[in-house]
Amino acid sequence: MVIRRLPRYRRYLADLENRGVERVSSGMLSEILGYTASQIRQDLNNFGGFGQQGYGYKVSDLKTEIDAILGLGEQYRMAIVGIGNLGHAVSNYLYRYLDEFVVAALFDVNPAVIGSEIAGIEIRNANELDAYLAENAIDIGVITANKEAAQGIADSFIKGGVRGIWNFATIDIDVPDEICLQNEHLSDGLHELVYYIHSK
Amino acid sequence: MVIRRLPRYRRYLADLENRGVERVSSGMLSEILGYTASQIRQDLNNFGGFGQQGYGYKVSDLKTEIDAILGLGEQYRMAIVGIGNLGHAVSNYLYRYLDEFVVAALFDVNPAVIGSEIAGIEIRNANELDAYLAENAIDIGVITANKEAAQGIADSFIKGGVRGIWNFATIDIDVPDEICLQNEHLSDGLHELVYYIHSK
DNA sequence: TAGATTGTTAATCGATTAACAATC
DNA sequence: TAGATTGTTAATCGATTAACAATC
Numbered sequence: 001m002v003i004r005r006l007p008r009y010r011r012y013l014a015d016l017e018n019r020g021v022e023r024v025s026s027g028m029l030s031e032i033l034g035y036t037a038s039q040i041r042q043d044l045n046n047f048g049g050f051g052q053q054g055y056g057y058k059v060s061d062l063k064t065e066i067d068a069i070l071g072l073g074e075q076y077r078m079a080i081v082g083i084g085n086l087g088h089a090v091s092n093y094l095y096r097y098l099d100e101f102v103v104a105a106l107f108d109v110n111p112a113v114i115g116s117e118i119a120g121i122e123i124r125n126a127n128e129l130d131a132y133l134a135e136n137a138i139d140i141g142v143i144t145a146n147k148e149a150a151q152g153i154a155d156s157f158i159k160g161g162v163r164g165i166w167n168f169a170t171i172d173i174d175v176p177d178e179i180c181l182q183n184e185h186l187s188d189g190l191h192e193l194v195y196y197i198h199s200k
Numbered sequence: 201m202v203i204r205r206l207p208r209y210r211r212y213l214a215d216l217e218n219r220g221v222e223r224v225s226s227g228m229l230s231e232i233l234g235y236t237a238s239q240i241r242q243d244l245n246n247f248g249g250f251g252q253q254g255y256g257y258k259v260s261d262l263k264t265e266i267d268a269i270l271g272l273g274e275q276y277r278m279a280i281v282g283i284g285n286l287g288h289a290v291s292n293y294l295y296r297y298l299d300e301f302v303v304a305a306l307f308d309v310n311p312a313v314i315g316s317e318i319a320g321i322e323i324r325n326a327n328e329l330d331a332y333l334a335e336n337a338i339d340i341g342v343i344t345a346n347k348e349a350a351q352g353i354a355d356s357f358i359k360g361g362v363r364g365i366w367n368f369a370t371i372d373i374d375v376p377d378e379i380c381l382q383n384e385h386l387s388d389g390l391h392e393l394v395y396y397i398h399s400k
Numbered sequence: 401t402a403g404a405t406t407g408t409t410a411a412t413c414g415a416t417t418a419a420c421a422a423t424c
Numbered sequence: 425t426a427g428a429t430t431g432t433t434a435a436t437c438g439a440t441t442a443a444c445a446a447t448c
Contacts, residue, residue, distance in 0.1 A: 001439085003395055007388040011370070025405060037405095038441050045407060053406040054448040070391050071398020085292060089285035093386060101390075140393065164397045166390065170211070180400065182393035186293060186384065188207040190301075190366065191270050193340065193382035195203055197364045198271020200380065201415085225429065237429095238417050245431060253430040254424040407446075417436070424429085 002043045006066055008033065009043075013063035025056035076101050079138045079162075081153045082145025083108040083123050086168055090144055095119050101140075105132055109149075129153070133160025140164045147171040202243045206266055208233065209243075213263035225256035276301050279338045279362075281353045282345025283308040283323050286368055290344055295319050301340075305332055309349075329353070333360025340364045347371040 012032060016024060026037040026044075033040070044050055044057070050065050051057045067073060078094060080087050083106050094101045107126040108114060114125050124132065133156065141157035143150050143165065150169035157165055157179075164180035167173055170187045212232060216224060226244075230237040244250055244257070250265050251257045267273065278294060280287050283306050294301045307326040308314060314325050324332065333356065341357030343350050343365065350369035357365055357379075364380035367373055370387045 003392055004388075006395065007385070007391040008372070010391065011372070011387075027405080036441060038443090039439090041406065042408090042440075049407065051406050052448060053446070054404045056405065069395070071394045072391070074394075074398065076394065076397075085285045085289035089289055090386070092285060100394075139397065163400070164393050166393055172208070172211070178400070180393055180396040182389050182396075184384070184386065184389050185207070186290070187211075188204075189382050189384050191207040191210065191272070192203055193364050193366055193380055194271045194274075194276065194300075195206065195269070196380040196382075197276075197339065198274065200363070200378070227429080236417060238419090239415090241430065242416075242432085249431065251430050252424060253422070254428045256429065403448105405446105405448085408444090410441105410443080412439105412441070414439080415437085417434105419434080420432090422429105422431075424427105 002046055005035065005043060006070060009040075010063060010066045010070065013059055013066065016059045017063060021059055023056050024059050024062070026051075028056075072100055075099065076139040077104045077137060078102065078140045078142055079105045079107065079129075079133070079157075080142040080144060081107040081126060081129060082143060082149070082169075083110075083113055083118070084144065087142075087144035088118060090142060090168070091118050091121075104136060104138060107132075109145075126153075129156050130160065133157070133162070138162050140166055143167045143169050143173075145169060202246055205235065205243060206270060209240075210263060210266045210270065213259055213266065216259045217263060221259055223256050224259050224262070226251075228256075272300055275299065276339040277304045277337060278302065278340045278342055278366075279305045279307065279329075279333070279357075280342040280344060281307040281326060281329060282343060282349070282369075283310075283313055283318070284344065287342075287344035288318060290342060290368070291318050291321075304336060304338060307332075309345075326353075329356050330360065333357070333362075338362050340366055343367045343369050343373075345369060 026040040029040050030037040047069050050062050078101055080091055091103055094103050103121055106118060106121050106123045107129050108123050109126045113123050116123055139162060141162040143153050145153055147169040150171050151173050154165055154173045154175060158175060165175060166182050168184045170185050175181045226237040226240040229240050247269050250262050278301055280291055291303055294303050303321055306318060306321050306323045307329050308323050309326045313323050316323055339362060341362040343353050345353055347369040350371050351373050354365055354373040354375060358375060365375060366382050368384045370385050375381045
């Protein structure tokens with residue numbers, strides 16, 4: 001699946017750009033990334049001919065194209081529900097990419113944290129989530145709460161009109177077809193790792 | 201790839217088990233999981249015939265078999281380097297699965313946290329990592345530090361004899377073939393989500 | 401022009417799905 | 425026994441790789 005590879009292309013191109021490299025060929029990318037040169041050309045050509053015969057690809061142009069494909073031109077407004085360590089980590093992480101991702105609101109159920117702030121954003125009471133979403137347009141809802149609360153939060157997000165949900169709870173939540181869902185099940189990744197270790 | 205599906209089978213089987221369901225057919229699993237019944241039978245049959253014609257699969261037996269395939273019989277000793285919010289979250293997460301995953305040691309470079317404890321485990325100075333690994337057998341090294349530090353930490357883990365690395369830093373680290381590597385690049389997941397949202 | 405490297409078609413490979421005989 | 429459902433083979437589909445003509 002090419003979409004799984006695009007963010008990785010992007011990361012490498014950003015890296016090359018930072019190091020002042022101007023051009024790159026599918027052969028060079030192949031050596032660094034481990035995909036075949038053929039696959040890389042196929043992947044990039046899916047979206048349009050970004051290269052030039054005999055030359056290769058211009059690093060900055062290619063990165064710009066991939067950003068556009070990924071939809072990173074737009075700005076996305078996010079709401080995070082569940083501000084434990086994980087929610088806090090995600091919030092901090094997003095804060096580094098203010099141009100693309102705006103953390104608009106934080107929610108939790110714990111009275112001990114409600115009212116406090118992260119990077120100037122107040123943590124609101126989770127029971128205000130529906131009301132907040134009715135008043136404010138949010139593109140992406142982030143679930144960093146426990147799995148018992150996850151489906152309910154997802155339902156609120158859906159009712160509130162988010163376009164996508166980024167779910168960190170270890171449970172498969174139900175969403176209608178028009179809502180994009182991305183799961184980050186840490187347990188799945190760990191179990192996959194353990195499988196490789198065990199079967200080695 | 202069947203290994204990507206196994207943790208998900210496992211989660212559902214655990215769920216069915218908790219709800220007291222004793223048997224399940226590939227058709228039922230298909231409805232819940234969205235894979236075809238044919239694929240489910242194919243997947244499970246890769247590892248051995250766990251079912252019974254005319255009956256289906258015994259939930260608890262199948263879960264036990266999948267646990268064994270995933271290598272969840274063994275206990276894995278973990279060391280976590282980088283105890284910010286993310287490292288803290290991972291540590292807390294692992295603490296819930298003491299039988300499978302033992303958090304043996306925590307490391308950070310920040311003097312403000314060195315010496316403090318999480319769930320009774322002291323946070324050590326990261327400069328003691330090599331010495332610690334020389335004395336203590338660790339199965340899985342977890343990198344929750346920033347990307348600048350990631351490769352150095354990975355090198356220490358490798359030299360220190362870990363079997364696998366669970367990497368949360370947004371960088372592709374180099375590891376020799378005999379070391380299993382599992383990346384949890386949050387940025388990749390988010391970019392994938394944004395791609396789906398954008399192209400809808 | 402000659403060399404390099406893409407864009408693109410065709411061939412291969414692997415994974416998914418369909419079908420059905422085996423059997424509980 | 426009849427019905428259900430697996431295990432397994434064969435067919436299909438899609439993704440990856442190879443090859444090479446186009447062209448910068």
